[in-house]
Amino acid sequence: MVPVHTGHHVAKAYIMKPSKQPDEFRKRGIRTLAQSYIDNGHFASIEWLIKQHGEVIDAGFALADETSPALPDRPLYRIYSMTKPIVAMAGIILMERFRLHLFTPLGSILPEFRDMEALNADGETGKAAPILIEHLFTHRAGFSYNFMPNCPVGALYLSDGLINDGTCTLETFANRASKFPLAFQPGERWHYSIGHDILARVLEVVSGQTLGALLQKEIFDPLGMKDTQFFVPESERHRLMPMYGRSLDEILHAPEANAPLKRFDVAEAYPCDKPETFARGGHGLFSTADDYARFAQFTLDGKTPMGAPLVSRKMVDFMWHNRLSDEQLPYWLGPFPSPGYGFNLLGRVMLNPGQAISLTGESESGWGGAAGTYYWSDRKEGFVGTIMTQNLGSLSPMRTDMMAAAYQALD
Secondary structure (H helix, E strand, C coil): CEEECCCCCCEEEEECCCCCCCCHHHHHHHHHHHHHHHHCCCCCEEEEEEEECCEEEEEEEEEECCCHHHCCCCCEEECHHHHHHHHHHHHHHHHHCCCCCCCCEHHHCCHHHCCCEEECCCCCEEECCCCEHHHHHCCCCCCCCCCCCCCHHHHHHHHHCCCCCCCCCHHHHHHHHCCCCECCCCCCCCCCCCHHHHHHHHHHHHHCCCHHHHHHHHHHHHHCCCCCECCCCHHHHHHECCCEECCHHHHHHCCCCCCCCCECCCCCCCCCCCCCCCCCCCCCCEECHHHHHHHHHHHHHCECCCCCECCCHHHHHHHHCCCCCHHHCCCEECCEECCCEEECCCCEEECCHHHCCCCCCCCEEEEECCCCCEEEEECCCCEEEEEECCEECCCCCHHHHHHHHHHHCCC
16 A cells, blocks of 8 residues: 555545556546545545456545544445345345245235335325335335435334334334335335335345345355444454434435534444344445445356356346336435436446436446445446445535546546
């Protein structure tokens, strides 16, 4: 690891020697961009790892002076919703073994969801159509999140404390969620939600394993993801990066993109020390840039780093296809549209770069986390990247800017 002299007196940037060098001027743009977000006080640290055809083309981090003495080797991050694609992949693996089917009614696996009610346009509730397993993968089940604006069901979650209760098991979480009405009829539209938490409970029931054990056996061990799990051993907690950000109330009432940095304690809602109870499908994993890059690479072809197929070629093709109808596009993440994107079994997938709001690729797919983490995979370019930081609730375009800079560095 070698220092980069940036000319800034308030921050330091470092790069790890890549195994393949793109044009130096274009590569420098990635580091300069990351540094600018640090120098402007928007983030305390940013780490990135970018690969093409399995080879590192750029990797490094930028951080402020006061943070650098505490920077650990192989930093650990709370990756929030980047948990979702990993859980979805576990579901896809079970699909390959014919233990899970997309059009199975949820209520046939979790009986508490058999007789759900859904809100109608007039605000009254009526009988809901069956939730299908596919709806859980694609945020079309009718569930919501506690931070979704103008959603009565999300407000119910918020008052109940459902999302931020880091003490309950997945079984308890699903039981509590089943007591609330759905925000709309299943299949009707895309709406960001706790669907992956319910999917995670489905995977536990279908596999007969805890979610953590299932992910360890089917994904983490085969891919060599040694630092990814739902807890951090006490001996490794010095590697856990500090969280910055704002409370949900602050974000909802003042959603400015560049709020001043301040430390923020998330240990109660996102504990690192409760492996017996804490696991979620929509958030909860801890990981590193290297580990998640291994997963991103895996989504391209379904193969381990040693070339062994975990998922068949045709299933990889299948999982990459957009599953939203034209009427459901563009999907909106709260008040923000995602023009050009569809949604596949793992996350966003680019359908029309001519509609995209920033530079991307024709077949790019991926997802992000609430604390600013981000990943992408591009099958056409054989190109993957991970961005790691810890700033909860930031609305900064840093993540898509970093991806755009990475695309600019390609030959």
